Amino acid sequence: MHSACLTSTHMFPFITTYLFPISSVIFIVSASDCHIGYMEKDPERRNDSLNTFEELLQQAREQKVDMILLGGDLFHHNKPARYFRYHCMRLLKQYCQRDEPSPIEIIPHPDETSSFPVTNNTLTYQTPVFSVHGNHDNPSGLGNLCALDVLSEAGLINHFGKALSHESVEMCPVLIRKGQTKVALYGLGSITDKALHGMFEKGKVSMSEPPVDVQSWFSMFVIHQNRAYRGDKEYIPESFLDEKLKVKLDLVIWGHEHDCQLDPVWYKKRFRIIQPGSTIATSIVKGETKQKIEKSFPQTVFQLQLAHWHFAMDKPFMNAYGSSGDQRQIHEMYKDTADHRTTDVHQKSRLKFAEHRLDPGDVDIESKVEEFCAEQINKMVEAVTRDNASFPKRPLLPLIKLRVDVSGGYPTFNKRRFAQQFVNKVANVRVHGHDEQNLIDFKDKDERKKTVSDRQ
Structure with missing residues (x-):
């Protein structure tokens, strides 16, 4: 039975006592949804994703982790621009390559018929990176390849969890060992939720166990699918991982969902789920306003300890609930003109219209x-x-969303023209084709009520 000792930290080293020698502790950093290349046409925001990715690698190196585990959507586009491919490769070489050999080893799995080959079964760098693909950078086209395959062939990452069939999925673990600690790492890159849901229901999703002494392996599963309900078959219920898979899981790293959930959650005391969330906000909505924080955890045979840090370079990012981190600030304010009041979600202040x-x-x-x-x-x-004075690494321009309720006969105005007065003050001004990124949005409760009444 694996026990857990949970702590939290803000960019400080671990201070703990291990039940096993340090030579058997696997230090892992987990992140997801880096979306390198997001807003590539915006001169103010195009490098945000690269900055946070660099900070992730930099912190991993400073904390001397043994491996980095990514939950998908490393790139924002299926065919990322050369600029972002180049800088991604440069950063991986800069922070993951060292003279010392990697302290962990990959043990070959005897199951050669598995549909999940490890495309790079060597540890080229001292800090190896393991990643599944997401729905943004998924394989396609001739050869069913993606950007991760290119990075893997170059020896920069270990791309795993790539399904080779649309009819069934059989996952073979990457077997990792350091001293007495053995980890069976399963992965599943993004598949259409409806298709995967159907495979689970038909019993077409399976995992093969480690070849010997199954109980001595700590089983981790990295998945990139909808976790939140988005329709009857448009998500993967957590119960499927317990009822449909024969392998006993210990820890699930759930990618795709951008909401950072810092603490692991138990599913019926059978396994724990960590949802790292995205390293960058790709939409200005409530779920994205939470602080972007990444998980770091040392893993031994009987001890799992979790820690986290706040990103310092994801633009000024003061979320709507008062976090004081160093990311690009998202500040949302809601105006209720019908009731003649204004509610600032961050400060909870009220102004009378x-x-x-x-x-x-x-x-x-x-x-x-x-x-x-x-x-x-x-x-x-x-x-x-004012806040930026305390966080020198924080980019200057914030992300701001102003939601205005115009119920009661209040007029609207041209959003694009209005936003121009905030050029060089706010990051999300020059936004074209991304309505969720607008500086200001209007809603009319009276109009919605009228629409519902007409339908009835």
């Missing part, structure tokens, strides 16, 4: 509403500027 003489019947109400919204955004920008 009446104090600003915002009367929906005023002939100049449109310009006054626009001026008031600009005033609120400027206040948020000022708050970011």
Whole structure:
């Protein structure tokens, strides 16, 4: 039975007592959804994903981890631009390559018929990187290849979890050993949720066990699928991992979901689930406003200890719930004009629209509403500027979302024209074709009520 000792840290080394010698402790950093290449056409934000990826590798090196485990979507596009492929390879060589040999070893699995080959079965670098692919950088086209296959062939990562059949999935573990500790690492790259859901229901998903002494292996499973419910067959229930797989799992690393859930959750006391979340916000929504934090854990035969750190280079990122991390700030403010109040989700402050003489019947109400919204955004920008003084590594421009409820007869205005006054003040100003990235959004409760009434 594996026991757990859980701690948290903010970029500090582990201070702990191990039940086994340090030569048997496998130090692992887990991350997911780095989305390298996101916003590649935006000069202000195109390097955000590279900056956080570099910080991930840098912290892994400083903490002297034995391996890095990625949960998919390393790249944002199936065919990433040369610029991002080049810098990704450069960073992997810079931070993962050292003169010393890797302290862990991969044991060949005797099951040669497995549909999950390890495309690079050698540990070229002192800090090896293991990764499954995600839905953004999934294999396709001639040869069914993806960017991870290229990196793997170059010896920069170990790409595993690639299904070679659309009818069934058989996972063979990557067998990793360090001293007395043995880890069976299973992986499943992204498959259409509906198709994988059907395979699970038909019993077409299986795992092969380690060849000898099964109970002595710690089983980890990396998966990149919908975890949250998005339709009856548009997600993978956690129960499937317990009921449909014959192998007993100890730990599941769940990629694809961008919401960082810091602490491991037990599923019926059978296995624990860690959801690292994304290293960068790819949409300005509530789930993305949580602090971007990565998991680091040493693994021994009987002890699993978890720690985490806050990213310092994901743009100013003060989430809507008061975190003080160093990422690119996302600040959301909700205006309820119908009730004549404003609620700042971060500061929980309230302002009376009446104090600003915002009367929906005023002939100049449109310009006054626009001026008031600009005033609120400027206040948020000022708050970011003050916070930046405490975080020198934080990029200057924040991500800001202003949601305005125009119920009660209040007018709207041109979003794009409005946003131009915040060029060089806010990061998400020059956004084209990404409505979720808009600086300001309007909603009308009265209009929604009317629509529902018409349908009835």
